[in-house]
Amino acid sequence: MKRPIKVLVAKPGLDGHDRGAKIVANALRDAGIEVIYTGLHQTPEMILDAALQEDVDVVSLSILSGAHMTLLPRVRDLMDEKGLDDVPLVGGGIIPEGDVKKLKKMGVSEIFGPGTDTRDIVSYINELFEHRSKKRAG
Amino acid sequence: MTQDYFDRFFAGETLAASRLMSIVEAGGKAGEAVLNRLFPEVGRAYRIGVTGFTGAGKSTLVDAVSRRYRDAEKSVGVIAEDPSSPFTGGAILGDRVRMQQASDDGVFIRSIASRGSETGLSACATQLADVLDAFGRDIIFLETIGIGQLEYRIRHMAHTTCVVLTPDAGDDVQSLKSGLMEVGEVFVVNKADRENARRYADDLRSMLELRQNADWLPPVVETVGTREKGIGELHEAIERHREYLSQDGRLEEKRVESLRDRVTLVADERLRELFWGNDTIRKKLDSIVASVVAGKKSPYEAAREILEPLAINSRK
Numbered sequence: 420m421k422r423p424i425k426v427l428v429a430k431p432g433l434d435g436h437d438r439g440a441k442i443v444a445n446a447l448r449d450a451g452i453e454v455i456y457t458g459l460h461q462t463p464e465m466i467l468d469a470a471l472q473e474d475v476d477v478v479s480l481s482i483l484s485g486a487h488m489t490l491l492p493r494v495r496d497l498m499d500e501k502g503l504d505d506v507p508l509v510g511g512g513i514i515p516e517g518d519v520k521k522l523k524k525m526g527v528s529e530i531f532g533p534g535t536d537t538r539d540i541v542s543y544i545n546e547l548f549e550h551r552s553k554k555r556a557g
Numbered sequence: 558m559t560q561d562y563f564d565r566f567f568a569g570e571t572l573a574a575s576r577l578m579s580i581v582e583a584g585g586k587a588g589e590a591v592l593n594r595l596f597p598e599v600g601r602a603y604r605i606g607v608t609g610f611t612g613a614g615k616s617t618l619v620d621a622v623s624r625r626y627r628d629a630e631k632s633v634g635v636i637a638e639d640p641s642s643p644f645t646g647g648a649i650l651g652d653r654v655r656m657q658q659a660s661d662d663g664v665f666i667r668s669i670a671s672r673g674s675e676t677g678l679s680a681c682a683t684q685l686a687d688v689l690d691a692f693g694r695d696i697i698f699l700e701t702i703g704i705g706q707l708e709y710r711i712r713h714m715a716h717t718t719c720v721v722l723t724p725d726a727g728d729d730v731q732s733l734k735s736g737l738m739e740v741g742e743v744f745v746v747n748k749a750d751r752e753n754a755r756r757y758a759d760d761l762r763s764m765l766e767l768r769q770n771a772d773w774l775p776p777v778v779e780t781v782g783t784r785e786k787g788i789g790e791l792h793e794a795i796e797r798h799r800e801y802l803s804q805d806g807r808l809e810e811k812r813v814e815s816l817r818d819r820v821t822l823v824a825d826e827r828l829r830e831l832f833w834g835n836d837t838i839r840k841k842l843d844s845i846v847a848s849v850v851a852g853k854k855s856p857y858e859a860a861r862e863i864l865e866p867l868a869i870n871s872r873k
Contacts, residue, residue: 422583448647453670458654474575502572
């Protein structure tokens with residue numbers, strides 16, 4: 420049985436706005452993806468635990484609080500430490516262009532800003548997964 | 558690669574356990590090899606089944622009771638099932654949202670999607686519970702979506718089965734599906750702060766008392782999961798049932814029953830695969846169906862004929 424792609428959708432930090440995360444979760448589900456949704460107010464450690472326990476293929480964080488420069492690199496570091504270095508991390512939310520470049524240098528695979536078409540997110544994840552399956556199989 | 562996972566698994570590494578679970582989920586020979594390797598280590602955990610209708614508050618209760626076990630320094634595993642979309646195969650697995658309090662690395666939560674198969678789902682939940690059992694978890698919760706007759710299986714999957722109900726299900730107790738009534742060893746009336754809750758619980762109690770030949774009378778516990786009410790009572794009720802099982806060889810009896818069920822289930826599945834996967838059988842099916850279509854045979858005669866190769870000492 421071919422297993423569907425599994426994506427963690429997490430809301431770290433203090434902001435309580437999860438509408439974006441829910442829209443993304445629904446779009447992914449409709450594209451045949453299994454979404455593990457964590458709910459609000461996750462610490463980086465909780466996100467790491469969830470990613471480890473669920474063995475997800477992609478970790479995605481939705482951040483609207485402005486704390487992306489802290490939260491994304493922190494989660495990336497924790498993931499690398501615990502052997503999830505082959506699992507891509509993506510972010511979504513209001514993140515300035517200048518920060519996007521810095522974050523990508525820090526190992527964040529992609530950032531999706533406001534107004535992103537959910538279809539673009541789906542096809543991005545599908546491509547990531549194909550790439551990763553090949554790598555794991557090899 | 559898998560051997561490396563086993564070494565890390567027995568060293569207690571979460572990621573190794575998690576990746577082995579993914580191999581098991583994917584099934585096939587590799588999945589079976591993992592289960593074979595781990596089987597000698599399986600059987601130490603106490604398994605608690607939690608079933609009931611969607612929205613009854615199962616995850617919240619599992620979260621709250623987990624914390625009682627964590628307070629007693631027991632490690633906990635949770636297998637939480639959610640339905641897949643029958644249209645796209647996708648799923649949103651949201652049980653973790655309700656399991657925030659208990660979330661620490663002493664609680665290993667694994668979500669699984671039904672992926673279109675109810676029987677497959679139960680089998681997979683048990684297999685993942687086996688991995689957590691071998692990983693050394695003391696208590697394992699199996700949270701299943703409370704639909705369909707196949708939930709009956711849960712009695713073979715868990716030592717203690719909790720059925721979670723709510724007073725506002727729009728039904729009175731009389732209309733509860735009989736399967737659900739028989740499967741419960743502990744009943745929970747959650748959202749007990751709602752109107753009618755007390756009456757609902759009392760009705761449930763009097764119905765349970767009518768059951769004949771039961772030396773275990775299932776307790777009915779009233780809880781308000783979101784406000785932590787009744788959680789201590791629920792924990793105690795589970796532990797009382799555990800105590801009951803530990804007497805008079807009941808635990809061993811349950812073990813035999815559940816292993817028999819598993820062997821039967823696996824063999825049954827294998828049998829179908831082997832049988833319908835066979836070319837000769839499939840060709841024979843085509844020709845027999847043709848004779849049914851032509852009115853020469855009834856479907857029952859046809860079915861008997863196609864099963865003939867399996868007739869081991871069968872009586873005529």
